[in-house]
Amino acid sequence: MWQFFHKLGSPKWFFGISTRFMPWLLAGGILLLMSGVIWGLAFAPKDYLQGNSYRIIFIHVPTAFMAQSVYIMMASAALVTLVWRMKLADVFVKAVAPVGLVLTFLALFTGAVWGKPTWGTWWIWDARLTSMLILLFLYGGVIALDRAINDEKSAARAVAVLVLVGVVNIPIIKYSVEWWNTLHQPATFKLTEKPSMPAEMWVPLLLSVLGLYLIFGWLACVRMQTEILSREQRTRWVKEFVMKGRV
């Protein structure tokens, strides 16, 4: 158990193990995402109220879901950075913050595109939308702070504090549709209840969420590996890796 814990902190070990996982993550992610999206866009039944315009849900929900999920993962990693000073944790935070920013932007963008035909407007100052916008700002702040501090270690720890402070926004986003009367519909998936839509709709949606998860995993590995290589460029194993092409 402890050996595993120590290994988890070693960039070299992670570099080796992630290289083995990555093809599977990418292949599984593409397979699930494509089947979910194609099933959703082409074969799932039409919504009786919204017609075909609801089909953007197969992009919107996965990105919105991931945008929040990535922040929670970042926050967990930030806690690990502050408590155990684990090198990989701050590599993770730094590597995935831009991914989270892009996912949040995509969620807002697809939401706007979906809002136009169904609500009749691109944007409203609704609790869910506003709190997602705050999430976008938080990601932006994290990236800006990281860039502003030159020293790598201080940057990592300062960013960790900021990420943890920003966590208060996550429950606000999550429950905004339940606490306030908003235009945005409540959550599509809940752990405790059956989805309110028919299986032909929620199964492809679930597939695309899982697919995006895997693709995010792959992307996180790629970005972490790049970050590790640049941080550890003076170590012997990185030099050997560059010369021989393997760890």
Added chain:
Amino acid sequence: MNAEVRPAVRLASSSVGVLAAMKGVFARDMRVAFRQRQDLLNPLLFFVMVVTLFPLGVSPEVSFLSEAGAGILWVAALLSVLLSLDHLFRHDFDDGTLEQLVLQPQPLFLLILAKTIAHWMLTGLPLVILTPVLGVMVHLDGNSIAILCLTLLIGTPVLSLIGAIGAALTLGLRSAGVLLSLLIIPLYIPVLIFGTGTVAAAAEGASVGAYLALMGAFLMLALTLAPFAAAAALKISLSNA
């Protein structure tokens, strides 16, 4: 700056109790601030000027101002607190006082809490006191002004406390001012929403108890957690310098 204006913190002995140490930090911050009165006035002038921009820039109509007045005052107060945050640690950081503070045997988060309370007394509280005057100028009715003052009284300490985290994180960085705003404004938004929401609810004749309770909850949350985050951030920034 010379030592006459900025006396050293004197609590080096560990026999000084935590409360006495907090009192010492608080008293020193107040004394330093009152020796440089212009710094105290600046955020207030800024507050008044920002409020002035809205009638001139948007519309001087009574109907618009009485509707948007509470929001304008809240935004102006928020910006003015944001502007003053740079002073919270900057001078102490420049002349080394902050390092001495970190080295004190008393827990750093309590000393920071004392500093933040002093900061609020010097910026947030004067804003609240000035609000009735500006409220009359933007044609708010008496009830709205009272509620607005109450929300600012609960809300501005939250702004100071959250701001302390941002000020500590950006200490000693290039372009710290803009970065500080970028980091802190997202965290200020919930306070702003509930602050103006309370006044709007009161104007509609609804009960404001729930709103005020939520703002009180914000204050308690910030009061208990923000000093810890600010202390952690301060230690990181100092080790970086």
